[in-house]
């Protein structure tokens with residue numbers, strides 16, 4: 001079983017590996033699902049550390065939301 005120390009609360013061997021979990025990125029009224037992410041989660045403090053590839057997809061999704069929120073007119077084209 002894969003385990004590692006928590007980078008957040010410092011507890012030893014308390015983070016467990018997960019795969020295929022869906023996350024939701026929220027920004028104001030916007031939200032977006034990011035599916036099938038993997039990474040570590042701490043059983044003590046619930047801190048999540050995503051795997052590099054998953055972290056990249058998560059941050060791409062939040063960048064996309066930030067971009068959308070800055071350009072609200074794009075979502076309501078002028079007629």
Ligand SMILES: [Zn+2]
Pocket residue numbers: 006007008009010011014042043044045046047
């Ligand atoms: Zn922790």
